[in-house]
Amino acid sequence: MAPSNAERRVVLTMLLLGAPQPLTKARIRELVEGYAGLSEAAFNQSFERDKRALRVEMGLPIETSGVGEDEGYRIRLGEFALAPVDLTPEEAAAVALAARSWREAGMAASSQRALMKLRSIGVEPDTEALASLFTPSDVADTRPAATQGLAVLRDAITNRRRVSFDYADRGARRHVEPWGLAMAHGQWYLFGADLDRHGTRKFKLARIRSTVKPGTANLAFPEPDPAAVRRLTEEVSAQRAADEAVVAVRTGREAALHRPLAEADEPAPPGYRAWRVAYAYRQGFIGELAMLGPDVVVLSPPALRTQLVEHLTALLAEGGDDDHHRR
Amino acid sequence: MTTTAAEQVPRLLALSTWLRGQVETTVDEVAREFGVSIDQAREDVRLLTMCEVPGQVGFYLLDVDFDALDAGVIRPSLDNAPTRPARFSPDEAVTLLVGLRVLAETSTGQTAAVVESARRKIAAAAGDHAAVADRFHLSVASGSPEVREAVARALAEHRSLALDYVDAQGRATQRTVDGLTTRVVDGYHYLEAWDLDRADRRSFRMDRIRVAAVLTRVALDHGDVERVPSWTRRLEQADQITLWVRRPAAWLVEYYPTTRIRPATAEDAARAGRAPSAGDLVVTLGVLDPSWLTGLLLRCGADLVLLEPREARQGALDRARATLALYRGTDSGPGPADEPAARVG
Numbered sequence: 001m002a003p004s005n006a007e008r009r010v011v012l013t014m015l016l017l018g019a020p021q022p023l024t025k026a027r028i029r030e031l032v033e034g035y036a037g038l039s040e041a042a043f044n045q046s047f048e049r050d051k052r053a054l055r056v057e058m059g060l061p062i063e064t065s066g067v068g069e070d071e072g073y074r075i076r077l078g079e080f081a082l083a084p085v086d087l088t089p090e091e092a093a094a095v096a097l098a099a100r101s102w103r104e105a106g107m108a109a110s111s112q113r114a115l116m117k118l119r120s121i122g123v124e125p126d127t128e129a130l131a132s133l134f135t136p137s138d139v140a141d142t143r144p145a146a147t148q149g150l151a152v153l154r155d156a157i158t159n160r161r162r163v164s165f166d167y168a169d170r171g172a173r174r175h176v177e178p179w180g181l182a183m184a185h186g187q188w189y190l191f192g193a194d195l196d197r198h199g200t201r202k203f204k205l206a207r208i209r210s211t212v213k214p215g216t217a218n219l220a221f222p223e224p225d226p227a228a229v230r231r232l233t234e235e236v237s238a239q240r241a242a243d244e245a246v247v248a249v250r251t252g253r254e255a256a257l258h259r260p261l262a263e264a265d266e267p268a269p270p271g272y273r274a275w276r277v278a279y280a281y282r283q284g285f286i287g288e289l290a291m292l293g294p295d296v297v298v299l300s301p302p303a304l305r306t307q308l309v310e311h312l313t314a315l316l317a318e319g320g321d322d323d324h325h326r327r
Numbered sequence: 328m329t330t331t332a333a334e335q336v337p338r339l340l341a342l343s344t345w346l347r348g349q350v351e352t353t354v355d356e357v358a359r360e361f362g363v364s365i366d367q368a369r370e371d372v373r374l375l376t377m378c379e380v381p382g383q384v385g386f387y388l389l390d391v392d393f394d395a396l397d398a399g400v401i402r403p404s405l406d407n408a409p410t411r412p413a414r415f416s417p418d419e420a421v422t423l424l425v426g427l428r429v430l431a432e433t434s435t436g437q438t439a440a441v442v443e444s445a446r447r448k449i450a451a452a453a454g455d456h457a458a459v460a461d462r463f464h465l466s467v468a469s470g471s472p473e474v475r476e477a478v479a480r481a482l483a484e485h486r487s488l489a490l491d492y493v494d495a496q497g498r499a500t501q502r503t504v505d506g507l508t509t510r511v512v513d514g515y516h517y518l519e520a521w522d523l524d525r526a527d528r529r530s531f532r533m534d535r536i537r538v539a540a541v542l543t544r545v546a547l548d549h550g551d552v553e554r555v556p557s558w559t560r561r562l563e564q565a566d567q568i569t570l571w572v573r574r575p576a577a578w579l580v581e582y583y584p585t586t587r588i589r590p591a592t593a594e595d596a597a598r599a600g601r602a603p604s605a606g607d608l609v610v611t612l613g614v615l616d617p618s619w620l621t622g623l624l625l626r627c628g629a630d631l632v633l634l635e636p637r638e639a640r641q642g643a644l645d646r647a648r649a650t651l652a653l654y655r656g657t658d659s660g661p662g663p664a665d666e667p668a669a670r671v672g
Contacts, residue, residue, distance in 0.1 A: 101430065110419050115423075157463075
């Protein structure tokens, strides 16, 4: 049975690791069992792929020296090895907890591996500290769709590879330069340059309708501008509440709005009090107000009041002639 | 889940180095520590025993007692593995740093300081890769620092908590609970607790705990904490409902766990009493609390119709009518409409 890709790459790494002098391709071909019996062309292709995998996916520092026939490769032990990380037992416990907090498959594997590397160099989490200092915590997701492609996107962002995927928005195939990921309000978003529609865009992972396919070229686009990355991240996590309404809330039900309330002077029906409340998206706010039923009455602006009445009227309407073209 | 070479190679190298320091371990432990299945762990160990040390025929990266391996026990008897593990790869660095940041967001005081200091040291070890971690941002909805501190203290000291809690329907309640653990689920920080009044497990969203007070009462042992939030267990036994969903309400399938989703037919629209349009869905999901369903129907208006069971709509219809009556009572009908607001997708 021919050795697997994984086996061949492990052996190649071992060979290059700490080689006293750089090894030529010819020598590597002789020494690595996985290259035996391959034609010149097949060996070249296989070796180039392996080298790339070690360099890019694993970040191994493969050093190249010499030219032509004498071109040689090696990995210096000092460059390869994880330097000592001086963590206190409590800090190690924090790292262990952070590593274990990922439940999403690709993320969990990476963080567990990192933790095992630390343990190999003598970093031991203090289990007592884990129990006493930290509230045990999981980062879980009960909706697989919401985190689909997370690990693929993470690697594409890290290596600056373009990605493509089918997106729910008109089911179109999208091509994106992925700049970063942000999670807020329980939703993951990819942001970056949209190559089909030019400009920066945000994509909800839950709306991706296919596997995320990364391009093959690394560093396929320039390092994104940190200011733009910050701006897009903030757009995801902060919803600016720009509009204000005055609402009458039934006494004792103030908390039901789940929003900060400021006192207002407007008269309110008996058993109610008037409050000022800020909101960002009118349509979403109308839905929230509708949920509260008779506990809240919109006093102003008049348009909001009208739309809420229309919303509830449409809910009661049967027969489908309700105005669903409402914008 | 199949393992790719891209994942397997770094794992094999890390595993070979970790095994160097072991006199005896088990396949189960490898599986647990490296986050892979038991079969995969055994496969990984076997593969390492087949990697010949280049240029030294008959020498392998790892040698084990094969009879013991069949029984799930790993006794490395010879190893030529690297003595030190490889530096963090970009994915390892990013995942660890982002995980630490989430932990920092959900901890307080002394713990937060420990987490931050650990994060700085890991960032230093990650070198160039640390900068990439800045392009991943998670904001977890958690409680106020006071609430988090009280919850952490109650858990550490095994004491009960008194909570002023506002549930999703806006009902303010006072709860006495024994905290079990906290966890971040779907981007929200939850306290998993034993609710003493309801004599059952409940999950409380930390951002909806107004006040948390640590009581002198000692918390009782309520057994092991399940790996899943309590509502996922309860959802499995929950009543299932079927909804007809128009596109503007389709966000609900992204926010709530669902049982089944399919495209709607013209027949479904007819049952719903609505005109069909592109992108309509029929969604089946579990409901734990009838008032949650009432709230959802009110929130989505004409874009959501309950197909099954029809009678469960009644609460929403009654509330909608009561609300409209209130508007008719507070003035002589709604005022003139101004500019329609731009739709935000």
